[in-house]
Amino acid sequence: MAETPAIRTEALVKRYGHGGATALKGLDLTVAPGEVFGFLGPNGAGKTTTIRILIDLIRPTSGSVRVLGVEPRSSHELRAKIGYLAGDFVANGRQTGRELLTYLAGLRGGVPAKRIERLASDWDLDLTKRIGSLSKGNRQKIGVLQAFMHRPPLLILDEPTSGLDPFLQQQFVSLVQEAARNGQTVFMSSHVMSEVQQTCDRVGIIRAGSLVAVEHIDELRERALRKIEVRFDSDAPALDVPGVSDVVIDGKVLRCKLSGDADALVKALARHHVVDLISEEPELEEIFFTYYRRTGE
Numbered sequence: 001m002a003e004t005p006a007i008r009t010e011a012l013v014k015r016y017g018h019g020g021a022t023a024l025k026g027l028d029l030t031v032a033p034g035e036v037f038g039f040l041g042p043n044g045a046g047k048t049t050t051i052r053i054l055i056d057l058i059r060p061t062s063g064s065v066r067v068l069g070v071e072p073r074s075s076h077e078l079r080a081k082i083g084y085l086a087g088d089f090v091a092n093g094r095q096t097g098r099e100l101l102t103y104l105a106g107l108r109g110g111v112p113a114k115r116i117e118r119l120a121s122d123w124d125l126d127l128t129k130r131i132g133s134l135s136k137g138n139r140q141k142i143g144v145l146q147a148f149m150h151r152p153p154l155l156i157l158d159e160p161t162s163g164l165d166p167f168l169q170q171q172f173v174s175l176v177q178e179a180a181r182n183g184q185t186v187f188m189s190s191h192v193m194s195e196v197q198q199t200c201d202r203v204g205i206i207r208a209g210s211l212v213a214v215e216h217i218d219e220l221r222e223r224a225l226r227k228i229e230v231r232f233d234s235d236a237p238a239l240d241v242p243g244v245s246d247v248v249i250d251g252k253v254l255r256c257k258l259s260g261d262a263d264a265l266v267k268a269l270a271r272h273h274v275v276d277l278i279s280e281e282p283e284l285e286e287i288f289f290t291y292y293r294r295t296g297e
Helices: 047-054 077-081 097-107 113-122 136-148 166-181 193-199 217-223 263-269 284-294
Strands: 007-015 022-031 036-040 062-067 082-085 154-158 185-189 202-207 210-216 225-232 244-250 253-259 274-280
Touching (some): 007 047, 022 047, 036 166, 047 062, 047 154, 047 185, 077 082, 097 113, 097 136, 136 154, 136 166, 166 185, 166 193, 202 217, 210 217
Parallel strands (some): 036 202, 154 185
Antiparallel strands (some): 007 022, 007 062, 202 210, 225 253, 225 274
8 A cells, every 4th residue: 555645736726816816726746755855946936825735824726635644724633743934934022932942842742852952052042032032044043943843744844944044054954854864754945956955855846836847856957057167277178068058268268058967078178187167056046947948938
């Protein structure tokens, strides 16, 4: 018997008001138990609408949705099994961080105080301060902690590292990787390519309310164009290499874009004296545009 998906939507439609915008257009999505699934797309594509339906903050116009095997609207117990984090975490500003986390821990069946304190220490977070006095980044730290602290079977994260500096983004990646090792399912939207690459097994790309692709992360990267800059010790040579495009030569510097495997480019460069080489990972937006071009959209 096949495992019950952690998340499944079928023909999911969401319209806002009479004659209003259609945010989701028949979304079919399946996330396996224990999978880290990245939900990607431009702003306004329908990511947040989907997430709000999954946690029953809003209801779909039509279609079906199951989370951990049940309808979100029919199960109050489901909430304790989900760790949810919005991109801009909001909480009662008069509470201290410790008061909020202790209260939420009680609602979720209890979390050892030592775990809360350890997470706060790891994230350099002072739990004695009132939440209203904290910076956006520190409020987001509390949001991360409340989502992860009870080790829920399912984590639903909407732009989770918004407001976090690069060091804390890396700590977040470690938390997601730990959750994956524990067999937890993670469903997350993100605009941070390094975050997606380091954590996700598969990604789904949504555009204008429709799912246009579901791919393994390595396959997605192969569709993207990396920006390459090579500096030589003399005038840059002209290159004709498979996967290389948009070649621009400026004296000793060659700039180009690369798709797919870098082996042919590296072998071509090895015939010359290379002083420096910079390879920029593609932004998610560039991946979207590249993917849409290749699928004729």
